[in-house]
Amino acid sequence: MEVPQFDCQPRLSEPMTEFTFETDAQHAPYNYAHLVDDRSHCYHRFDVDPAYDDGVVDPETGRRDAPPDFGARRRAIVEFYGHRCGRCATRVDTGSADHGEVAYLFSVADDAADSWALRQLVAVCEPCYDLLSTDCADQIGGFGDAYRRAPQFPAWTGDPRVAVERLPLTGREVWFRDRLSDRVAVEPPAGESVNAAAAREACLARSTPAAVAVALNEVLLADERGPLSTANRRLSDRWDALSEREQSEYERCAVDAETVVGGGFEPCVDLQRA
Numbered sequence: 001m002e003v004p005q006f007d008c009q010p011r012l013s014e015p016m017t018e019f020t021f022e023t024d025a026q027h028a029p030y031n032y033a034h035l036v037d038d039r040s041h042c043y044h045r046f047d048v049d050p051a052y053d054d055g056v057v058d059p060e061t062g063r064r065d066a067p068p069d070f071g072a073r074r075r076a077i078v079e080f081y082g083h084r085c086g087r088c089a090t091r092v093d094t095g096s097a098d099h100g101e102v103a104y105l106f107s108v109a110d111d112a113a114d115s116w117a118l119r120q121l122v123a124v125c126e127p128c129y130d131l132l133s134t135d136c137a138d139q140i141g142g143f144g145d146a147y148r149r150a151p152q153f154p155a156w157t158g159d160p161r162v163a164v165e166r167l168p169l170t171g172r173e174v175w176f177r178d179r180l181s182d183r184v185a186v187e188p189p190a191g192e193s194v195n196a197a198a199a200r201e202a203c204l205a206r207s208t209p210a211a212v213a214v215a216l217n218e219v220l221l222a223d224e225r226g227p228l229s230t231a232n233r234r235l236s237d238r239w240d241a242l243s244e245r246e247q248s249e250y251e252r253c254a255v256d257a258e259t260v261v262g263g264g265f266e267p268c269v270d271l272q273r274a
């Protein structure tokens with residue numbers, strides 16, 4: 001029987017072992033493709049007017065709205081991201097929901113004046129959009145509880161700028177995160193991570209560097225899909241085998257999304273201090 005760790009603190013600073021990427025980009029801590037691939041040809045191909053890269057400002061209210069060629073931008077970006085969510089890689093589409101989640105555009109621009117430029121836009125599914133766009137000053141619930149469906153960890157194939165880890169919302173997620181972090185051996189790049197701005201903005205995101213966040217997802221997938229042996233049970237089976245009391249202790253460490261936003265900032269801040 002495993003001795004449960006009941007501390008709520010992330011353990012990212014501990015030595016990491018076991019993990020290596022089995023991809024072509026063995027030395028890349030995350031996927032660089034969406035950062036370096038040129039998007040300028042998309043303007044012509046999808047009939048996007050660069051003059052609208054900064055959106056449209058209403059002269060009366062001063063509010064910045066979506067550009068009139070929003071639909072074309074959305075088609076361009078969804079195509080550019082291969083009809084996959086830039087965070088979790090689930091299938092997204094601009095048409096009916098039959099072809100995947102409805103695609104949203106998330107802007108990673110620092111400056112509002114550049115927020116609709118194609119290089120600043122990421123195609124994301126509704127749950128990931130809800131996660132990324134819910135900032136600490138807002139009320140959660142703009143999309144119901146769609147954020148709960150956003151996977152805890154971002155996919156390696158996505159865009160590292162939005163590769164944020166979601167706060168654990170259940171005891172199971174707290175326990176999984178603890179176990180998985182022991183298996184990750186990735187040195188995040190020096191300095192601020194490429195996902196830092198998105199992580200700061202999103203109330204339900206942790207400050208985990210992109211390199212570590214995608215590595216956590218890789219070890220989760222390896223655990224779910226790797227070969228089974230009696231000595232090495234899957235995490236889901238090990239969680240199920242915990243006693244009710246042990247599970248409820250982890251439940252206590254999970255984040256209550258309502259209190260993160262509803263005035264109680266402490267859980268948010270504490271857990272983000274990775």
Ligand SMILES: [Zn+2]
Nearest residue numbers: 085088125128
């Ligand atoms: Zn997604």
